[in-house]
Amino acid sequence: MGDRKEPIELPPAPVRHALAVAARAAGVDPEQVTLLGYEAVTWPDAALGAPEPGRLYAQVLTPGYRVHLRVDGRAMTYHTDQGQRVVPAR
Known part of the structure; x- marks a missing residue:
C-alpha cells in the first residue's frame, strides 16, 4: 500500500511529436x-x-502548443498544431 506511485501523465501527442522532430x-x-x-x-x-x-x-x-526543449545543451522552441505539424519558432 505504501509503495503506490502516482501515474505519470504524458504530454499531449503534438508535444511528444515535437520532441521527436527536434531529435531528428x-x-x-x-x-x-x-x-x-x-x-x-x-x-x-x-x-x-x-x-x-x-x-x-x-x-x-x-x-496547438508552444513547446520548450533542450537539445544538445541548447534551449529551443517549437510550435505545433493539434496534429502532426511542427515548426521551429522563428
Whole structure:
C-alpha cells in the first residue's frame, strides 16, 4: 500500500511529436531531448506563429502548443498544431 506511485501523465501527442522532430533535426536520440515545458496556444493563422517568407497561410485560428526543449545543451522552441505539424519558432 505504501509503495503506490502516482501515474505519470504524458504530454499531449503534438508535444511528444515535437520532441521527436527536434531529435531528428539535431541528429540525436529522442532520449537526449529534454522537455522544459509547453503551453496550449491558439495561433492566429496556419503559420503557427512562424511564417516562412513568401508563403501564404490559411487565415484561421489554429489551436496547438508552444513547446520548450533542450537539445544538445541548447534551449529551443517549437510550435505545433493539434496534429502532426511542427515548426521551429522563428
